[in-house]
């Protein structure tokens with residue numbers, strides 16, 4: 001069984017591809033009624049985006065409650081460029097036989113302009129090749145570790161990740177412009193159930209996962225975060241691949 005969490009589709013796509021290639025099943029951890037029992041599972045995988053060189057909170061919470069139950073375990077962290085010690089920290093709460101990072105298009109539009117089309121397409125092609133290699137190892141339950149940690153990984157996954165979870169997950173900079181037509185998709189699709197529609201406009205509760213799905217996938221490009229995101233592009237896997 002492969003459990004995934006995804007904001008803008010990269011990790012969902014990777015999880016589903018791996019499931020097809022290994023004969024497993026892929027399930028979104030958001031919306032599961034309870035943490036599943038893993039008795040009888042031959043292999044358990046976790047696929048998720050890297051946030052500030054760490055695993056997202058819902059993934060860590062889920063992993064803490066998951067029972068390995070004798071299965072072969074693996075995790076894939078999808079990232080724009082580097083994963084830091086995210087996989088090592090995950091392995092401390094859920095023992096992992098194999099760890100991978102998978103470079104995919106960057107969706108962090110709050111931080112900088114996104115990549116151009118050519119870069120996105122090249123990253124997706126390379127990710128597809130790497131997924132085939134990962135799947136070949138998984139089919140044999142062959143332990144492997146291919147994680148691009150990047151420089152100063154300890155510092156980034158320690159102090160910077162702490163700062164992200166403590167301060168950067170506030171929603172106070174999100175707002176919707178007049179381009180919003182009140183379709184409600186942002187509220188329906190928020191994995192943290194942070195958004196409600198009030199008088200036809202989204203309103204954010206105080207904290208969220210910062211997955212950036214609402215901002216990247218609003219059909220009217222109406223959602224902004226502070227001043228920086230207005231001139232920038234948007235990213236969603238579904239613009240490039242069926243999933």
Ligand SMILES: Cc1cc2nc3c(=O)[nH]c(=O)nc-3n(C[C@H](O)[C@H](O)[C@H](O)COP(=O)(O)O)c2cc1C
Nearest residue numbers: 006007008009010011049052053079080081082107
């Ligand atoms: C809040 C946030 C933090 C991120 N931090 C990192 C990071 O530390 N390293 C990195 O390479 N990419 C980082 N990214 C980029 C994502 O990890 C990457 O685009 C990922 O594949 C998105 O997956 P998804 O489409 O399944 O949500 C970050 C993205 C977000 C939204």
Ligand code: SF4
Nearest residue numbers: 180181183184186218
């Ligand atoms: S998805 Fe966009 S257009 Fe639809 S309600 Fe949300 S902000 Fe408005």
Ligand code: SF4
Nearest residue numbers: 190208209211212214
């Ligand atoms: S409010 Fe937006 S960024 Fe935050 S968890 Fe919901 S969809 Fe993701």
